Amino acid sequence: MSEHKGSTVSITGHRHTVAEEPVTSVLEGGDIPVNKGDHEWNADEEVLASLGYKPEFKREFTLWSTFCVSFAVLGLLPSFASTLYYGMGYAGTAGMTWGWLVAMVGIQSIASSMAELCSSMPTSGGLYYAAAVLAPPGWGPLAAWLTGWSNWLGQVTAAPSVNYGTASMILAAASIQNASYVPTNYQVFLLTVLLMIIHSVMASFPTRWIAQVNSAGSTFNIIALVIVIIIIPAACDRTAHGLSKFNPSSDVWGTIYDGTDFAPGVSVLMSFVSVIWTMSGYDSPFHLAEECSNANVASPRAIFLTSAMGGTFGWFLQLVVAYTVVDITAVLESDLGQPFAAYLNDILPQKIVIAVLSLTIIAGFAMGQGCMIAASRVTFAYARDDVFPLSRIWSHVNTYTRTPVNAVWLNSLVGTLCLLLIFGGELAIGAIFSIGACAAFVAFTIPIVIRVFFVGNRFRPGPWNLGRASIPIGAVGSAFVTLMVPILCLPSVTGRNLDPASMNWTALCYGAPMLGAVVWWVVDARKWFKGPKVNVEHLMLGRGGEVIEGKVVEGQVRGVSEGEVKGVGL
Incomplete structure (x- = not known):
């Protein structure tokens, strides 16, 4: 299980922070999601990032409306x-x-x-x-x-x-x-x-x-x-x-x-x-x-x-x-x-x-x-x-409504x-x-x-x-x-x-x-499905505290030989 300690990591002159979150994550232990957006993550976005996902919906549900x-x-x-x-x-x-x-x-x-x-x-x-x-x-x-x-x-x-x-x-x-x-x-x-x-x-x-x-x-x-x-x-x-x-x-x-x-x-x-x-x-x-x-x-x-x-x-x-x-x-x-x-x-x-x-x-x-x-x-x-055939179509979020319209139909x-x-x-x-x-x-x-x-x-x-x-x-x-x-x-x-x-x-x-x-x-x-795929960029802490940048493109970690995101997190 990943335990994000609210670490602040500097890379290429930028500071990337994720608050300590009590989550059980698909990310490897020690991995820290990178915020390269235009605004700082709020508490909900930090939790979601710790789980390996970038925010794609507006958070307009409350406890009452969710209930x-x-x-x-x-x-x-x-x-x-x-x-x-x-x-x-x-x-x-x-x-x-x-x-x-x-x-x-x-x-x-x-x-x-x-x-x-x-x-x-x-x-x-x-x-x-x-x-x-x-x-x-x-x-x-x-x-x-x-x-x-x-x-x-x-x-x-x-x-x-x-x-x-x-x-x-x-x-x-x-x-x-x-x-x-x-x-x-x-x-x-x-x-x-x-x-x-x-x-x-x-x-x-x-x-x-x-x-x-x-x-x-x-x-x-x-x-x-x-x-x-x-x-x-x-x-x-x-x-x-x-x-x-x-x-x-x-x-x-x-x-x-x-x-x-x-x-x-x-x-x-x-x-x-x-x-x-x-x-x-x-x-x-x-x-x-x-x-x-x-x-x-x-x-x-x-x-x-x-x-x-x-x-x-x-x-x-x-x-x-x-x-x-x-x-x-x-x-x-x-x-x-x-x-x-x-x-x-x-x-x-x-x-x-x-x-x-x-x-x-x-x-x-x-x-x-x-x-x-x-x-x-x-x-x-x-x-x-990518669980379904043609998953790219069904995972599309409508740019106007910000809802998964294709999945609905x-x-x-x-x-x-x-x-x-x-x-x-x-x-x-x-x-x-x-x-x-x-x-x-x-x-x-x-x-x-x-x-x-x-x-x-x-x-x-x-x-x-x-x-x-x-x-x-x-x-x-x-x-x-x-x-x-x-x-x-x-x-x-x-x-x-x-x-x-x-x-x-x-x-x-x-x-x-x-x-x-x-x-x-x-x-x-079984040859290609590895469980949940993260879609945030993240930092992987190597041996001796070495920081490696993991590039994530459409859920795939690129350029890191031993940093593959796994569907196992204990």
Whole structure:
């Protein structure tokens, strides 16, 4: 790990200074970045330079606006509505109540460990950078490669999955208004693509505009969530079905719905796909760190708060639905094609159903926008290090907006292609939810596993850290993901009931691209991919304090035989 001591080094008559920064860097120990710009680095720029990168974005995100993007990506209300089919359908109300609490123990552990890594390495590369730096000698590039591709798969499927859920709710609202209308697959597809295009245009705008829009969207998300949590139990009319106002607690907490062919305990674990996918957006502050002021404190705080607040409010929403649902089977099999809309239609007057759906749709729109922004920053960061074919194109920062516009539209194209799964049926398109959950948590966990089991107490924490609890918390999170990844790939039916239409396609849709990435690594990428590439010029301290100047051109160190920047930093 590099430890920059705030040294002042003179070369060709100029003085180059980097303040002492608590960072874990890809630069070799003793390397000092060189400031050849027109102004002195501020604190955030010094931290970024210590990580090996020059500033390319305007730092117009604050703790609040960063949290807003993250909470918008989390999108509790639209996320819950989009994944109700799995949360309620696999294990019923038991999976929604105590199942959510069990899942949140593992999820909050992952979020806390990620926040600690972010404080030590606040760069857009995020988990990918952390995996490269923390891995044992010689393994950094491979760790970065696997983390990067898994994280990108999770990011690139986020916006299409969110927009698919939003489009489905819009058309379900139309069905409620006009009982003779039944949405078709091509209508869902076209509406979802339209949302993708709108979000791509919005994500291409300047950072300040994006921050303001997302602050408004996240504020609306929070307000809408509180309104829905209050209005559903207040306006619930279960008595029209000859039932009590609420379901008895013994049924809510103790009855596991027979939604899979597996044992009840496994069904509860399978229902966690709803929790995991809903709670997988808290990594966004990591990827926005280069656009956030006071990033090594504000960004990890935003990660931790997003997960903690999301978990709490999400559980309240789960309780509300669990205590008011009338007939789970009817909700899952409704002609409306959207379980949340069907659930609302069972217990609320039509005008209130439309009102709640409208709030959810607007919140879903804001969520899709946040997902598009976060994904574009991930794509930019990886393209900056030549992870993708034609990386030079995708890593270009628009000279007018100062945002990675090309990366936005690459993600939009890939996401639109993923939406073709709509024509394969409900379970086929459902794979993009499982892919997002599986891919994201694998990427989240790789650097945490390395930090816990390979680095241990040698880890250099940033200003926001977990102290002595760091390793135990990281171990809990790692164990949770190790358990859940195979569970996320299980189909809901087995034996003779299993056919292509009821198959869980997650293993194929996630496994095939990852297998392709592994094959690419073995055949070719290992020869040229060395992990994160720095793009600042830096000074390397040779034997006896000799100062050598390392020229960096587009991430390549030139003219120094033993000064190559490595993807390993211990």
